[in-house]
Structures are given as structure tokens and as C-alpha cells.
Amino acid sequence: MRRWSVSLLAAALAAGALCHAGTARADASLLNVSYDPTRELYRDVNAAFAADWKQRTGETVTIKQSHGGSGKQSRSVIDGLEADVVTLALAWDIDALAAHGGLVPADWQKRLPDNSAPYTSTIVFLVRKGNPKGIKDWEDLVKPGIGVITPNPKTSGGARWNYLAAWGYAAKKFGGDAAAKDFVGKLFKNVPVLDTGARGATTTFVERGQGDVLLAWENEALLALAEGDGKARFEIVVPSVSILAEPPVTVVDKVVDKHGTRKVAEAYLKFLYTPAGQEIAAKNGYRPRDAAVATKVAAKFPALPLFTVDEAFGGWQKAQATHFADGGTFDQIYTPGR
Amino acid sequence: MRAKHRHALPGFGLTLGVCLAYLGLIVLLPLAALAWKSASLGAGEFWAIVTAPRALAAYRVTFGCAALAGLVNLVFGPLLAWVLVRYRFPGRTLVDALVDLPFALPTAVAGITLTALYASNGPLGRALEAHGWKIAYTPSGITVALVFVSLPFLVRSVQPVLEHLEPDVEEAAATLGAGRLTTLWRVVLPTLWPAILSGFALAFARALGEYGSVIFIAGNMPMVSEIAPLLITAKLDQYDYAGATAIALVLLAGSFATLLALNLLQLVTVRRRSAGSA
Amino acid sequence: MSAPRLASNALRDPWWLRLPLLMLALAFVALFLVLPLLAVFGYAFEKGVDFYFASLVDEDARAAIRLTLLVTAIAVPANTLFGIAAAWLITRFSFPGRGLLLSLIDLPFAVSPVIAGLIYVLLFGAQGLFAPWLAAHDVKIIFAVPGIVLATIFVTFPFVARELIPLMQAQGSEQEQAAITLGAGGFAMFWRVVLPKIGWGLGYGVILCNARAIGEFGAVSVVSGHIRGLTNTMPLHVEILYNEYQRTAAFAVASLLALLALATLALKQLVGWRMRRATPADGTHA
Numbered sequence: 001m002r003r004w005s006v007s008l009l010a011a012a013l014a015a016g017a018l019c020h021a022g023t024a025r026a027d028a029s030l031l032n033v034s035y036d037p038t039r040e041l042y043r044d045v046n047a048a049f050a051a052d053w054k055q056r057t058g059e060t061v062t063i064k065q066s067h068g069g070s071g072k073q074s075r076s077v078i079d080g081l082e083a084d085v086v087t088l089a090l091a092w093d094i095d096a097l098a099a100h101g102g103l104v105p106a107d108w109q110k111r112l113p114d115n116s117a118p119y120t121s122t123i124v125f126l127v128r129k130g131n132p133k134g135i136k137d138w139e140d141l142v143k144p145g146i147g148v149i150t151p152n153p154k155t156s157g158g159a160r161w162n163y164l165a166a167w168g169y170a171a172k173k174f175g176g177d178a179a180a181k182d183f184v185g186k187l188f189k190n191v192p193v194l195d196t197g198a199r200g201a202t203t204t205f206v207e208r209g210q211g212d213v214l215l216a217w218e219n220e221a222l223l224a225l226a227e228g229d230g231k232a233r234f235e236i237v238v239p240s241v242s243i244l245a246e247p248p249v250t251v252v253d254k255v256v257d258k259h260g261t262r263k264v265a266e267a268y269l270k271f272l273y274t275p276a277g278q279e280i281a282a283k284n285g286y287r288p289r290d291a292a293v294a295t296k297v298a299a300k301f302p303a304l305p306l307f308t309v310d311e312a313f314g315g316w317q318k319a320q321a322t323h324f325a326d327g328g329t330f331d332q333i334y335t336p337g338r
Numbered sequence: 339m340r341a342k343h344r345h346a347l348p349g350f351g352l353t354l355g356v357c358l359a360y361l362g363l364i365v366l367l368p369l370a371a372l373a374w375k376s377a378s379l380g381a382g383e384f385w386a387i388v389t390a391p392r393a394l395a396a397y398r399v400t401f402g403c404a405a406l407a408g409l410v411n412l413v414f415g416p417l418l419a420w421v422l423v424r425y426r427f428p429g430r431t432l433v434d435a436l437v438d439l440p441f442a443l444p445t446a447v448a449g450i451t452l453t454a455l456y457a458s459n460g461p462l463g464r465a466l467e468a469h470g471w472k473i474a475y476t477p478s479g480i481t482v483a484l485v486f487v488s489l490p491f492l493v494r495s496v497q498p499v500l501e502h503l504e505p506d507v508e509e510a511a512a513t514l515g516a517g518r519l520t521t522l523w524r525v526v527l528p529t530l531w532p533a534i535l536s537g538f539a540l541a542f543a544r545a546l547g548e549y550g551s552v553i554f555i556a557g558n559m560p561m562v563s564e565i566a567p568l569l570i571t572a573k574l575d576q577y578d579y580a581g582a583t584a585i586a587l588v589l590l591a592g593s594f595a596t597l598l599a600l601n602l603l604q605l606v607t608v609r610r611r612s613a614g615s616a
Numbered sequence: 617m618s619a620p621r622l623a624s625n626a627l628r629d630p631w632w633l634r635l636p637l638l639m640l641a642l643a644f645v646a647l648f649l650v651l652p653l654l655a656v657f658g659y660a661f662e663k664g665v666d667f668y669f670a671s672l673v674d675e676d677a678r679a680a681i682r683l684t685l686l687v688t689a690i691a692v693p694a695n696t697l698f699g700i701a702a703a704w705l706i707t708r709f710s711f712p713g714r715g716l717l718l719s720l721i722d723l724p725f726a727v728s729p730v731i732a733g734l735i736y737v738l739l740f741g742a743q744g745l746f747a748p749w750l751a752a753h754d755v756k757i758i759f760a761v762p763g764i765v766l767a768t769i770f771v772t773f774p775f776v777a778r779e780l781i782p783l784m785q786a787q788g789s790e791q792e793q794a795a796i797t798l799g800a801g802g803f804a805m806f807w808r809v810v811l812p813k814i815g816w817g818l819g820y821g822v823i824l825c826n827a828r829a830i831g832e833f834g835a836v837s838v839v840s841g842h843i844r845g846l847t848n849t850m851p852l853h854v855e856i857l858y859n860e861y862q863r864t865a866a867f868a869v870a871s872l873l874a875l876l877a878l879a880t881l882a883l884k885q886l887v888g889w890r891m892r893r894a895t896p897a898d899g900t901h902a
Contacts, residue, residue, distance in 0.1 A: 031843060039860050066842045067856070071575035078577070080742035081759040081841040096577055101742060152558060154572040193475045194558045196568070199859040207863070209459035210475065227861045325576070326390075334560035335391055347792055348802035353705035360698045361720060364770055368735035369727075371745060375738050414644045421641040425634060433642070435881035436649045442827035442877030443652075444851035445729075445834060447870040450858060451652045454659070462651070486648055518630055540725065547728025550833040567730045574734070583738070586731045593726030594719075601719050 027060040028264045033083035035070040035157055035247070036199045037220050041284040042087070048280055049271045053264065061264055069197045070157030077103065077252065084256050084265045087249040089157025091115070091309075092316035094250055103254045117246035118272035119286035122306055123165040125237040126205065126214040126221040133212045137239045138169045142186040147211035150191055151201040153323070153330050158198035160324060162215040165243035167323070168312040172241070185333045206234070213237075217245065218301070219285030244306035372590070376583040387584045395561040396569045396585075401592065403477055403565075404545035407484035408538050415492025415541075416534055422493075423500040437493045440486050445550030452483055453555045475557030480565065483551040488541035495537030496530055503529065532604065539600035543593040656874050659867035671857075671868035679845040680853035680869070686761070687849065688829045691768040695825055699776025700818070704810075707784040708792070718781075724773040732770050733838025736763055759841030764849065767835040772825045779821030780814060787813055819887045827880040831873060 034042060046063040053061045066073065066081070070089035077083045078100045088094055097103040109116045127135050133146055141148050151159040163184065170183035193210055195201040198220060205214035206224055216224070221236050249269050256262040271277045278288040282297040294301075313319040323329045376384060387393065422434050440448065456463045456473040463474055473479050503526070511521040549567040557563040566589050573582040629637070661668055671677060702721060706714060724732070738744050740757040750757065757763045791813065795805040811818075833851040840847045848856065850873055857866035 036859065064843050064846060066844070067859075068842055069575065072571075075574060075577060076759065076841055078741075078743060079737050079758060080740075080747075080756070082756075100577060152572070155568075155575050191559075192557065194560070196553060196558065196571070197859075200554075203858075208453065208457040208474070210457070223861075326573075326578070326581070331392065331560075347708050347789060347796060348805070349704055350709050350711075353701040354711075356698065356701040357705050357717070360701075361717075364766070364773060365720065365724060368739055368770070369723075371735050371738040372731070374745070414641070417637060418641050418644065421638055424629070425638055427638060431885060433645050435878070435885050436645060436653070438824075438827070438881050438884065439649055439653060439874075439877055441824060442831055442873075442880050443656075444831035444854065444870070444873055446851055446855050447656065447831075447873060448652065450854075450866075450870075451655045451659075455651060455655055462647075486652070489648065518633060522629075543726035547726065547731065549728060549730050550837075567728045570728075570730050570734070579738070579743075582734065586728070586734065589728055590726075590731060593728075594723065597719055597722050597726055601715060 027062065028261055030061060030063045030084040030261060030265055030268060031066065031082060032063055032085050032087060032268075033066045033073050033077055033081060034087040035073060035089040036067055036197050037158070037217055037223070038087060038247075039065070039067050040223065041219075041281065041286065044280045044284060045272065045277065048276060049268055052271060052276070053267065059264075061268075063268070069155055071155065082255050082259070083252050084259060084261050085249060085251050085269060087247065089245075089247050090160060090316060091246070091248050092320045093157065094248055095317065097250075097252065101254075103252050104250055105253065108250045109248060111250065112269060113273060114289050115246055116248040116250055117289075118249060118269070118277065119247070119281040119288060121218045121245045121247065121286055122242045122304070123162050123215060123239075123245065124218045124221050124242065125239060126216050126224055126234050127212065127237050129233050129235055131235060131237065135213050135237055138166055138183075138241075139173075141166070141190065141213065141215075142183060144190075146190050146213065147192050148187060148190045148213055148215065149193060149195075149201050149205040149211035150215040151198055152194040152196055155196040156198055156201075158217050158220070159201075159215075160319075161217070161243055161245045163323065163330065164309060164313060164319060166215075167329075168243055168307050169239070169241055171312070172307075181329055181332070184329070188333050206230075218287070222285035222300075238302050238304055241305045241307070243312075244308045246308070369590075372583050372586055375579055376587055379580045379584060384584050387581050388588050392560055392564070393566070393569060393585060393588075396564050396566040397588070397592075399477060399480065399563060400546055400566040400589070403480040403484055404488075404542050404548075406481045407488055407545050408542045410481070410485050411489050411492045411541055412534065412538055415489060415537060416496045416530060418489075419493050419496040419500055423497060438490050440488075441490050445487065445548065446554075448486055449483060449551035449554035452486065452551065453479075456482060456555065474555050475563070477563050479555040479557065480552050480563060483555050484545040484548060487548050487551055488545045491541040491544060492534070492537035495540065496533045499530060499533040535603060536600055539596050539603075543596045546589060546593050546596075653874060656867055656871050659863060660871035662867070663864045667864060668868045668871075671862075671865035672872060674865070676845050676848070677853060677865075677869055680848045680850045681872075683761070683764070683848065684830055684850040687765050687768050688826060690765050691772060691829050692822060692826050694769055695772055696776050696818070696822055698773075699780055699821060699825075700814075702777040703780035703784050703814075706781055708789055721774050721777050724770050727770075729771060729832070729834025730838060732835035733767055736766055736770075736839055758839050759843075759847060761847070763839040764836050764847065767839050768829050768832055771832050771835050772829045775825035775828060776818070776821035779817055779824065783814060783817040816887055816890050820884060823880055823884045823887060827877060830876055 032042060032046075042063075042065055046065070050061050050063065053059060066076075066083070068076070070093045074086070074088060074093035074096050077086060077097060086094060086097065091109060094104065094108060098106045098108060112118070125135060127133070134140065135146065140146065150162045153159040153163045166184050166187055167180045170180040171177055174180065174183065193201075193204050195204055198217060201214065202216060202220055202224055204210045214221070214224075224230050225234060225236065249272065251262065251265045251269060256265045272281070273289070275290060275293055278290040278293040282288045282293055282300065285300075287301050288294050288297065309316055309319055313322070321328070379387070418437065422430060422437075453474055454460050456466070456479060458464065458467050458472070458474065460474070466473055471478070473482055507525055508521055511525045512518075516524070547567060549565075549571075552565055553568060556565060556568070558568060566585060570582045570585050570589075573585065702717075706718060737758055740746055740750060740763065742751075744758075757766070791809050792805055795809045800808070831851060832849075833855075836849055837852060837855075840849065840852055842848060842852060842856070844856070850869060854866050854870045854873070857863075857869065
């Protein structure tokens, strides 16, 4: 009887994740609900962490992934998707977990170092090889005849960073929000396609050949270069100034307490801050926080002045309400007769 | 002893129970949840959301493209049905089978494939753009996707009627010296109208809600090529459940009104027909 | 049935009408149906046959295939039973509200897939109406298999019923009444008389229902949660692969869905053909 059940267990494990891991009590299982461009990053992180955890505790941990638009993923967690950890595109989407259903405490961002963002990124331009339209900086994006590809800020986290980066540049350069609104309005007049997510926009630019410049996460741009013959077809243009994108991570308290996975979930997120975790992030095109690792990969990530959402916009709550809520500046751009 | 009564077939209670329970659980209760959620809005608020300029533009795009796609299929659906029923040509069975492809192919696959074909670097898109016609990322692209998705409805509602068409009327018309075109136009087409309209209504209702195949090819520009289902998704992503359900209710009302109109139409034609034969 | 009819010259279109109509129809089919189908297979085999099969035996792909089959295996029989009950009710009895019931059965056809997913989230989600009860009993519906099954049932709800209702209406109920008069029980009457009569029509509806269930994307996407290897159906897996720069693998899985579609269509042709043969009287009393 016992041997029979042991072999059954082995068979269940061998068959992979056919059913919920209820059969294997000793082994932990985590669900990481993340946003779109981090698929490659967390595939590497999960493998490294599972090996590390096994070595340290002897336990096997399996980490399942779910990817999608940041806002959609956050809503899924609010609606009951049992994520042990969330790793999203912007802090506002995790704030929503605190506001709706109290899944995390309101001060979640203080629980881990560096605003709970173990890696950062920024917004750069991906242009076609040889930069035929001569795009050097934000100002070139509003010139007539330039096709700019960016996803829709209403549905994509990455697009919100794009939008705020452009806004912040213009507000600083031309002085004031009125000028910035005018600038961003002109920029979006040059956008022929608004995809719903960052990956969709990349596909539109790379595969469908739309537009002259893609506003992208730096890691997305680096990945586009690394895929296939990307280096022969595209190059990256780094603008004079951009935004410091801080994609935050946190443990979802209500879920880990229910699953009894708090210990391993917290270790998982802390692993992102270790030199090993930081190197994986750097390898996948995210800027590491760790100074030693950063020095090592300095050649990959050009230095440029970066402003934060807190400095330029007074935090995500405010930025969201001003720019992306219904009737905000983004809607005004597309409202006729203004 | 009930069985002795002529009309007393068994199973009324059982099937009525099964139908109402199943319909209630799967369809009515969930749809009631929509109304419940949007009821958290006041009437004024509801009205403001469903008549916002972005929303109005999205209805225009959704209803416009669905109607246009329906019109394209209004021509080609019956044509295809006619050719399949009346003509014999090699590969007829294959073409007949292919008509149902849009039912079976996942809408996302259809969307990705159509975009690849009609984008400016795709084989069809390049040819069309050379003539100044841009398909992908414009309302034309939405229409193309909807034509694909709703084609089977028109073909499949006309086909059976054609198959069962009595030959004597056509023969009589021919004997009376009517030309073939006149016969088709005056004799055959009028008998097809109810089926064509019913297919059109189903195709239109289906196209109103289509999301998966449209989203890739639409371009999704606010006021220009943004469809109403996308607006629902966008509102959901901002945790605006009430706003999303408000738009959803408008869309649902549009589809239901179309179906209701279809049922009324069928009722009227049946009555007229029975009145004519009486 | 149609062969003798075509022999009549009066029913034949002259060549100057035949040819353009045929060409026009075939051009339309080529543009809107054949070309997309070819494109799917073209992309799928872009990197050769080995790569194609490697994409299909990938563990996540296999999990997606298993889940899709499981969901279909629940949703289709459920809708079939309902379809038979609804058709029996509507075609054999007259009662107030029959027309409304008919419209309500059609309704899921016209509901946007996005809304179809949303309504179940509103009911069973953690913020939904039934959330407290579900949490108390530790029942998971949304972001698990039950939610995917529910969404699939909703989307494929009308297929069997819509196929059966016109058929049973046309057939009339004389045979059933005779069986009852002769003393057959309800179950025996159904098994011996009704089922053989509607068999092929039923098969037709089941096949359409099955095709749509396998391919459903929008509604399932809302309630799935997109957990790799756990709640991803085949259509969702296609999207994931496509978003991971694995275009060829994405189209390989997509081509499997297209193949299922074609197999479905072949089966449907067969059933349709048998159905026409089984009811030769159909054309004469219509």
C-alpha cells in the first residue's frame, strides 16, 4: 500500500504539474504574478533560486509564473488569483492590492530596500539600423513624419513610464506642465498604433515594421537586439534624460499566510537582492542596484541623468490621478475640440 | 393514463426544470451580476460614463465596423451559399468545410495571422498599400477581422434554405420566358431574404462583441480605431468595475436588441407566409 | 437529392453568369479563408519539421493540451444534455414565454467574450457576490479549472440547442406520440424513438460546440490567471509563446488548433452527409 502510494507520488511528480501540488506537502510551491517583459528574467531567477533553496534547506521549491499586463495582473490578484509574490511594473499596481481587499499593508514599499525595487530600468528609444530618421532625443519624436510606437498608458504599465518620461523631459526643458502637455500631445499625434501591452508594441515595431522609433523599457530594447538578427536591424538610442523606472516586488501577505509560504516567499524576493540575483537581472537587461555588480556591467548600461516619479510627479498616486485616470491628461490629448 | 391524452408527451416538468435551472445558473445569474455591479453607480454617473466622447466614438467604431462587415458578408455569404449549393466544381467539399474555419480557429490566432498578412510588410498589406489602401491598424483592419469572424453565420443560414428551395417556381419563371437574371432577382432572392437577414443579425451581434481577433489588427487609437470591448478592458485595468460594467451593459443591450429584432422579424415573416397560404 | 434537380436546364445558370459568380466566390474564399490557413501552417513550419514537433511536446504545451481536452470533455456533454432538454421542451410543448426562452438561449452568442469572462469574476471573484461563501469553504472557481469550464460552457451554450430545435420542429412528434400510445415509458421512447431520429443533427451540434470550446480565447483569458502549466489552455498558450518571441512555436500550437478545426470540419461534412441521407424525405415536405 505504501509503496503503491510512493510510486504514485513519483508518477505525479514526473508528469509535471498536472494538478495542484497538494500531493507533495513537504515541497513548497510559489506563484509569482508578474508583468509582461519579465518572462525571461524570472525563468532564470526561478531556476537559480530553486537550486539555491535546495542547497540551503534541502527543500524543493517550484515556482509557477503568470505574465500579463501589469494592471490586469494586479486586478487578477485582487479578484482572487492566489499569488504568493507579485513583481509588477509600477508601485501603483501594488498600492491597488492594499486599497482593494487589503492583500498587503499600505506601507508595503518600505519592507524591502530601495523602494522594494531590486532592479531598475529606464525608457530608451529603439530605432531602425543606421537611424535613418536621425532620432537623437525626445525633441525629435514630435517632428512631423516620425512614427512613434508606444503601448496604451491606460492598459500598459510600461507605457505609463514612457508617458511620464516624455512629460518629465518636456516639463524640465520647456518649463511647466502646460508646455509638457502640449509636447506629449504632439508626441502622441505621431503614434499610429497603440497596443495594449509592451510586448504587443515591440511586435508591432519589430515584426510588422510599423513606425520609426519604439519607446521601450531598456530591457525590452536589449532583448529585441538579442533576438535573432536584431543587431543587424535595430539600434538603441539613449536620450539626454529619462525616467528611473522602479518595478517593485512584494510578498502578498494574505496569500502567503493562507498557504504557509511566507518564509520561502520572502527568501525568494531577498534572493533578487543578492549578487547572484543581481547578476541575473543585469544579464536580462535590468539595471542592478548592487554597486559591485553595477560596476561590472557598466558597459551594458550607459549612464544618463534619470529622474524619479517621486521627484518629478510626487509619487504614483498623484501621477496616476493626474495623467491616467479617466479624464486625466492622457484622455484630454484624445478629446476633440481642446 | 396521461399517455392516453393526445398531446401529453412526457418530460415537460423535467425539461422545463433542467432548462430553467441551467439557463439561470449559467446565463441569467451571471448577467444579473452585471446589472448589480453597475447599479452601484447613480443614474447620472452611469449616463456620464456611457456617453463620454471616448465611449461614443468606441460605439461608433464597433457598431460601424460590425455593420460594414455584415454588409460585406451580406453580399458574399449568399453568393458563397449559392455557389456551394448549385454549382459543381472540383474542391467544392473542401470550400464547404472551410466556411466553418472561423468558428473553430481561436480568435487570437486569427488576429495574429490577419495582422501578419495585412500589415504594411505582409504580403497582402504591401500590395494594397502600394495602391494607397492601408488595412492593418485602421478601421478597415477591424472590418477585415470581423468579416472573417462572422462569415459562417451568413453562409450557414442561407445554405439550408437554398437546398430546400422548390424547383417548380424557378422552372415556371423560365417557362414564362423570364431571363435567368430576372428569375434570380425576382424569384429566388425574395425567398432568401428572411434567411439572409437572420444570418446578418447573428453575424452583427457576434461582431459587436468580438475582441480576440480585432485587438491585434485594430491599432486601438482612441476616437479612431478603439472598439468598445477594449474600453471595457481598459476600465477594468484601472479597477473601475462599475464603469466597465456600464459599457458592457450598453454593448449587451445592442446585441440583445439585434437578436430580439431578428426573432420579431421571423415571427412577422412566418405570419405573412401563413397568411399568404391561407 | 440535388442531382436530379441540377439536371433541369431551367435551374442552371448560363455560363456567363456561372463563371463570374464562381470566380468571385472562390476569390473571396481564397482571400479570407485559404490564405490565413496557409499562413498559419507556413509560419508553423518556418524552422522545419523537427522544431515543429519539439514545440508540441514541450511540457507547458502538453499541459495546455491536456487542460483544453479536459475543459472540452466537461463543457460539451453538459451543453449537449441541456440542448436536448431545451429542444424537447421548445418543440414539443407550447407554454407562455416560449419565445423569450428561445431568445435567452441565443443570448450567449451575442455576449462579448470579455463580458462573458467578466460576469463570472463579478460572481466568484474575491470581491464578488459569493466571495465570502467561497472563501469559507475554500472553493476556488476563478483562476482555476472550474472557472475556465464555466466560461467555456457559457460561450458554447447555444450550439447544440440551436441545431436541434429547427430539426425537431421539422420532424414533428407523431412517432413519439405513437410510441407513448403504444405504452412505451418516457425513457424507452426517448432512447428508441427520439434519439435515432435526431442522432445526426445532434452530432452536428456537438461538433460545432466542440470546435468553439477548443478555440475559445477571450472569455477564458479573463478567468484563467495565465499560470503556466496549470491554467493555460491551448489558445492562451499560443498567445504566451507569441509574446515570448517564439513565433514559430506559437504557430505550431496554433496549427494544431487549426488541424483540430479541420478535423472537426471533416467530421462535420461526414455527419452532414449522413444526415441528408438519413432523412431523404426532408426536401419534399419542407
